[in-house]
Amino acid sequence: MKKKIQIEDEKWEEMAPYLSQIEKKNPFEVPKGYFDELPSIIQELCVKSQKKSIWSEIFIFIRNPRFSISFGVLVLVAVMLFQYFPDKSVQNMAVVSISAKDISESELLATVDENTLIESLPELEPQMLNPKAEIEDYLIDNNVDISGVEGNL
Amino acid sequence: MIEYTDNELLLQFRDEQTRNFAFNQLVRKYQERLYYHVRKIVIDHDDAHDVIQNVFIKVWKHLDNFKEESGLYTWLYRIATNEALTFLRKKKKNIFVRMDDVMHEMSDSLSHDPLFSGDGIQRKLQEAILKLPEQQRIVFNMKYFEEMKYEEISEVLGVSVGGLKASFHHAVKKIEKFIKGD
Numbered sequence: 001m002k003k004k005i006q007i008e009d010e011k012w013e014e015m016a017p018y019l020s021q022i023e024k025k026n027p028f029e030v031p032k033g034y035f036d037e038l039p040s041i042i043q044e045l046c047v048k049s050q051k052k053s054i055w056s057e058i059f060i061f062i063r064n065p066r067f068s069i070s071f072g073v074l075v076l077v078a079v080m081l082f083q084y085f086p087d088k089s090v091q092n093m094a095v096v097s098i099s100a101k102d103i104s105e106s107e108l109l110a111t112v113d114e115n116t117l118i119e120s121l122p123e124l125e126p127q128m129l130n131p132k133a134e135i136e137d138y139l140i141d142n143n144v145d146i147s148g149v150e151g152n153l
Numbered sequence: 154m155i156e157y158t159d160n161e162l163l164l165q166f167r168d169e170q171t172r173n174f175a176f177n178q179l180v181r182k183y184q185e186r187l188y189y190h191v192r193k194i195v196i197d198h199d200d201a202h203d204v205i206q207n208v209f210i211k212v213w214k215h216l217d218n219f220k221e222e223s224g225l226y227t228w229l230y231r232i233a234t235n236e237a238l239t240f241l242r243k244k245k246k247n248i249f250v251r252m253d254d255v256m257h258e259m260s261d262s263l264s265h266d267p268l269f270s271g272d273g274i275q276r277k278l279q280e281a282i283l284k285l286p287e288q289q290r291i292v293f294n295m296k297y298f299e300e301m302k303y304e305e306i307s308e309v310l311g312v313s314v315g316g317l318k319a320s321f322h323h324a325v326k327k328i329e330k331f332i333k334g335d
Contacts, residue, residue, distance in 0.1 A: 016325045018332045022278060026298065027271025028192045035188075038205070039180040043173065045206055046213040 156182060159225040166216055176216075180209055183226065186299075187233045193294045194237040196259040196283070198268045204240050208233045227308045234291060234309060256283045274332075281331035282324075288312070289324040296321050 013020045157165070157178055165175030187208060192201040211232050219228060244255050260283045263269050263276050271279065282290055291310065295301045296317075303314045310317070 015322070016329055018329050019278075019325060022274055022332075024298070025271070025275070026189060027269055027275045027279065028189060028198075029268045029270050030188070030198060031268070035184055038184055038188075039177050042180055042206060042209045042213075043177060045210055046176070049210050049214070 163216070163219070163221070163225065176213060179212070179216075183229055184209075187229060190230065190294070190299065191233050191237045193282075193298065194234070194291065195240055196279075197262060197266070200240065200244075204236050205233070207240075208236050211236070223308050227305065230309045238287065252287075259283055277332060278328070281328040284331065285324050285327060289320045289327070292317055292320040293324040293328070 157175075162175050162179050162182070165171040166179070168175075184205070188201060188205050191204045191208070192198065195201050195204060208229075212229060219225070223231075241252070241255065245252060260280045263271075263279055269276070269279075282293060285293060288310070292306060292312075295306050295309070296303075301309075303317050306312075306317050307314050312320070
C-alpha cells in the first residue's frame with residue numbers, strides 16, 4: 001500500500017500528481033552496525049578534540065594580528081639586544097678558563113710598569129752587581145778562552 | 154534502553170560526573186535522524202559520516218552554551234544543516250568549479266553507490282531533488298521525507314513560514330516536471 005504523505009492544509013494529490021504516486025521511502029542505507037559503533041567513534045573524537053583545544057587556543061592567540069605583531073616586535077628587540085649587548089658572563093667565563101700558565105712571562109712583564117719592577121726587586125748581593133764577574137762566569141760556562149778577552153774586561 | 158528527555162540530558166551533561174554518559178545518550182537519541190538529514194544533502198555515506206562527526210564534535214564543544222531559546226532538536230538540526238552545506242561548498246575545491254557540477258557528480262554517483270537501495274523511480278526522484286536550488290532542496294527534504302512542520306523548519310533555517318511554503322511549492326513543481334520528463 002502506498003504511503004501518502006500528510007501536507008498540512010494542502011491537497012497533496014492535486015498539488016503533485018506524479019510525486020504522490022511514488023512510494024515514500026528512504027533509499028539511503030548504512031553499513032551493518034554503523035549506528036551501534038557511531039557513538040563510541042564520536043566519543044573518542046570529542047575526547048581528542050578537548051586535548052587539542054588547548055594548543056589550538058594558543059595558536060589562535062598568536063595568530064591574532066594584534067598579538068602576532070607585538071610578539072614579533074618583542075622577538076626582534078630581544079635579538080637586537082643580544083647582538084649589541086652580548087652577555088658579559090660569557091666573556092667572564094672565557095677569561096676564567098685562561099690560567100696564568102697559559103700566558104708567557106714576557107707577556108706578563110710587558111703589562112707591568114718598569115719602575116714598579118725595579119722597585120720591587122730585592123737588594124742584590126755585591127757580586128751580583130759586578131758585571132765583570134758575571135761575564136767571566138759566562139765565558140767559563142761556555143768554554144771560552146778568557147785569556148784572550150781578559151784584558152778587555 | 155531508557156530514553157531521556159532533552160532537559161534530563163542537558164542537566165546530566167552540565168554535571169562533570171555524568172557528562173560523558175549524557176552525551177553518549179544524546180548521540181544515540183539523535184544520530185539516525187541527523188545522519189539521514191545530512192545524508193540527503195551530501196548523498197555519499199562517507200561524506201555523511203565525516204559531516205556527522207563534525208556535527209557532534211561541535212555539539213560536544215558548545216552544548217554548555219546552549220541557551221534553550223529553541224528546542225534541543227532544532228539546535229542540533231541547525232548545526233547539522235550548516236555543517237552539511239559547508240561541506241558541499243568546500244567540495245567545490247576551487248572557485249572555477251560550479252556548484253551545478255558538484256550536484257551533477259553527486260547525481261551520477263547514485264547509479265553505482267552500493268549504499269543506495271532505491272529503484273529507478275527513486276533514483277529519478279533523487280536526481281530531481283539534486284537539481285533544486287540549495288534552500289528548496291533542504292526544505293523539500295525536511296517537509297517531504299522528514300515530515301517536519303513548517304514552524305519547526307522555520308526555526309532551523311531562520312526562514313519565515315510563508316517563505317518556506319513558497320519554497321516547497323516551487324520545489325514540488327520542479328520535481329513533478331522532471332519526473333514527468335518535460
